[in-house]
Amino acid sequence: MSSFSRESTAEEVVRGLDLSGQVIMITGTTSGLGEESARVLAARGAQVAMLARDPQKNREAADRIRSSVPDADLSMHQVDLSNLASVARFASEAADEFSRIDVLMNNAGVMCCPFDRTADGFEMQFGTNHLGHFAHTARLLPLLLQADKPRVVTLSSGGHRISDVDLDDPNFEHTPYDPWLAYGRSKSANVHFAAELARRFGDQMLSVSVHPGAIPTKLGRHMTKEMLEGMRARAKASSSSGQGLQMKSLESGAATQVWAATSPEIAENNGTYLADCNVAEPGTGEIGYAPHIYNPPTEAALWELSERFVDLSF
Numbered sequence: 001m002s003s004f005s006r007e008s009t010a011e012e013v014v015r016g017l018d019l020s021g022q023v024i025m026i027t028g029t030t031s032g033l034g035e036e037s038a039r040v041l042a043a044r045g046a047q048v049a050m051l052a053r054d055p056q057k058n059r060e061a062a063d064r065i066r067s068s069v070p071d072a073d074l075s076m077h078q079v080d081l082s083n084l085a086s087v088a089r090f091a092s093e094a095a096d097e098f099s100r101i102d103v104l105m106n107n108a109g110v111m112c113c114p115f116d117r118t119a120d121g122f123e124m125q126f127g128t129n130h131l132g133h134f135a136h137t138a139r140l141l142p143l144l145l146q147a148d149k150p151r152v153v154t155l156s157s158g159g160h161r162i163s164d165v166d167l168d169d170p171n172f173e174h175t176p177y178d179p180w181l182a183y184g185r186s187k188s189a190n191v192h193f194a195a196e197l198a199r200r201f202g203d204q205m206l207s208v209s210v211h212p213g214a215i216p217t218k219l220g221r222h223m224t225k226e227m228l229e230g231m232r233a234r235a236k237a238s239s240s241s242g243q244g245l246q247m248k249s250l251e252s253g254a255a256t257q258v259w260a261a262t263s264p265e266i267a268e269n270n271g272t273y274l275a276d277c278n279v280a281e282p283g284t285g286e287i288g289y290a291p292h293i294y295n296p297p298t299e300a301a302l303w304e305l306s307e308r309f310v311d312l313s314f
């Protein structure tokens with residue numbers, strides 16, 4: 001058990017740490033958890049690379065960070081995770097601009113969007129949340145391996161409990177599309193990816209997945225009233241206290257991923273799924289993980305499928 005908890009803030013998690021010299025790359029920094037993580041890590045001296053698909057929104061986020069951390073060492077880069085050509089273009093720029101990456105935070109995400117396909121034809125949530133980050137990590141592997149004990153922190157969600165991945169129909173070609181089902185599958189894919197990355201590269205790097213909690217951010221932008229009610233009902237049914245969804249502040253919401261990026265305790269817990277600044281336990285409540293998690297055959301099969309889809313092997 002770490003000394004941090006559900007209430008801990010990201011700032012508390014890194015208090016006293018000197019992160020100068022650390023190169024930390026975060027996807028999805030235009031708002032929410034990515035922006036808050038970038039702010040807190042930059043305040044401890046890290047060199048933070050902010051990655052977003054919209055350069056204007058990314059500049060505005062950097063300005064907000066600089067207003068609270070005037071000497072923040074920030075750089076801004078464009079990558080659209082729903083477009084594999086954009087992922088490849090960014091990785092080739094990164095090879096020129098960076099000599100190593102100490103922490104790669106795969107944070108960007110889309111939730112419950114109407115049915116759509118990525119530029120490469122994959123279902124949007126699976127394609128962005130999982131395949132985009134899979135390709136992104138694969139292409140940045142040489143830079144990660146230049147660092148001493150690099151880390152990959154991949155944002156999942158308690159929403160992984162909605163569904164495991166569907167390896168037979170990952171892109172909803174036969175299954176009727178359901179926005180929550182697609183989100184759940186993509187977030188299970190995030191957990192499987194983190195575990196398999198640790199299995200394949202565990203002697204060289206640390207890889208974990210994170211449930212940040214329920215935080216009011218822009219993630220809910222596609223949610224209708226009915227979807228929100230469905231989420232509340234699911235949370236109530238699964239919470240032992242019957243209290244339902246317990247929201248966190250943005251400051252506490254970013255704590256687990258920042259803890260994952262910096263804590264020495266992660267070394268003994270490579271490949272795990274984290275929540276509330278601790279390794280999560282199995283369970284039905286918000287921070288427990290579902291029985292389909294930690295399944296090596298599924299993790300390996302998803303990895304192979306993903307390699308085929310993005311046409312990269314790693």
Ligand SMILES: NC(=O)c1ccc[n+]([C@@H]2O[C@H](COP(=O)([O-])OP(=O)(O)OC[C@H]3O[C@@H](n4cnc5c(N)ncnc54)[C@H](OP(=O)(O)O)[C@@H]3O)[C@@H](O)[C@H]2O)c1
Nearest residue numbers: 028030031032033080081082108109157214215217218219
């Ligand atoms: N908030 C929660 O309660 C909660 C709970 C569990 C898990 N999470 C996970 O936490 C992560 C961060 O979410 P958040 O709550 O901070 O949401 P958010 O405020 O909506 O931030 C999501 C970020 O992802 C970016 N993004 C979306 N699609 C992208 C794409 N195709 N390419 C590049 N960037 C893209 C967004 O950029 P734009 O501004 O361009 O859209 C934004 O910067 C997500 O992975 C989410 O699944 C959040």
